[in-house]
Amino acid sequence: MTHANSDVDPVGDMQYRKTNRVVHKYHDRVIMLVTQNCPVYCRHCTRKFHTTEKQQSYFAEGEGSSYDADFEYIAAHPEIRDVLLTGGDPLTYNDRRIEQILARLRDIPHVEIIRIGSRYPVLLPQRITDDFCAMLERYHPVWFSTHFNHPSEITAEAAAACDRLLRAGVPVQNQTVLLKGINDDVETMRALLCRLLEIRVKPYYLYHCDNVSGVSHFMTDIERGNAIMEALTGHISGYAIPRYIVTTKLGKIPLEKSYVTQKDGKIILRSHTGQTMTINALDDVALQAEVLPQHD
Ligand code: SF4
Numbered sequence: 185m186t187h188a189n190s191d192v193d194p195v196g197d198m199q200y201r202k203t204n205r206v207v208h209k210y211h212d213r214v215i216m217l218v219t220q221n222c223p224v225y226c227r228h229c230t231r232k233f234h235t236t237e238k239q240q241s242y243f244a245e246g247e248g249s250s251y252d253a254d255f256e257y258i259a260a261h262p263e264i265r266d267v268l269l270t271g272g273d274p275l276t277y278n279d280r281r282i283e284q285i286l287a288r289l290r291d292i293p294h295v296e297i298i299r300i301g302s303r304y305p306v307l308l309p310q311r312i313t314d315d316f317c318a319m320l321e322r323y324h325p326v327w328f329s330t331h332f333n334h335p336s337e338i339t340a341e342a343a344a345a346c347d348r349l350l351r352a353g354v355p356v357q358n359q360t361v362l363l364k365g366i367n368d369d370v371e372t373m374r375a376l377l378c379r380l381l382e383i384r385v386k387p388y389y390l391y392h393c394d395n396v397s398g399v400s401h402f403m404t405d406i407e408r409g410n411a412i413m414e415a416l417t418g419h420i421s422g423y424a425i426p427r428y429i430v431t432t433k434l435g436k437i438p439l440e441k442s443y444v445t446q447k448d449g450k451i452i453l454r455s456h457t458g459q460t461m462t463i464n465a466l467d468d469v470a471l472q473a474e475v476l477p478q479h480d
Pocket residue numbers: 221222223224225226228229230231232235271272273303
């Protein structure tokens with residue numbers, strides 16, 4: 185099913201593409217689309233047109249072509265301090281090939297951190313071997329982003345894979361896509377976020393489902409996403425709360441409602457329980473006033 189306004193490239197990667205693999209959208213960081221292959225092909229994937237070849241791949245020169253131009257671009261741009269390896273899924277490559285990429289990046293002095301985006305901890309956790317983790321340790325600081333959408337995906341094997349990464353000093357964070365009928369209710373989302381904390385994976389982003397072709401049956405409205413965020417913010421550990429955002433051609437835009445409003449020159453602060461206080465400024469003495477918390 186295709187939504188009337190669905191887009192094959194909803195985040196505008198092609199607009200910001202500088203070389204065969206490098207997309208430079210934000211000033212100080214780039215993504216490297218190292219492959220178009222994945223362990224699974226997610227219906228909701230933002231880069232569906234890259235991974236399915238329906239609309240042709242990003243790889244004008246082919247995935248197997250030299251990386252030289254990609255590394256040369258990064259080396260020539262000293263403002264780039266953060267490189268995210270993504271795709272497709274970089275872990276479809278073997279360790280030797282991933283290490284070649286990491287080593288080339290570590291030869292560029294201004295690249296401070298390297299991130300890897302991969303669903304392997306969720307989908308084939310056995311891929312996260314001790315050897316792989318030991319290899320990553322040689323290229324620190326390396327961060328890891330994975331993609332759990334539902335608490336049922338956090339199996340013992342998945343938890344063990346994340347634990348291996350964490351023990352190798354690789355921080356692991358999670359990006360969830362809000363999907364109608366899958367995780368767009370408070371209890372499922374609460375279970376997912378709390379379970380992630382239990383396995384020491386930080387919930388980082390809750391993505392509003394991008395309007396890619398064939399995904400309209402999974403799309404929710406922003407009100408539903410915000411209702412879930414409000415039902416959880418302040419009610420579970422702050423560590424468990426991701427940013428609720430939408431990815432656009434202009435960049436990532438936070439969607440959360442503000443807890444601060446202004447009226448008649450005053451500032452109104454709203455708590456997670458719905459209580460409000462009106463103050464003149466954020467250093468107002470009213471902030472110090474005793475307000476009895478409500479426990480739910
Ligand atoms: S694994 Fe990631 S890149 Fe691959 S299809 Fe799923 S969301 Fe897209």
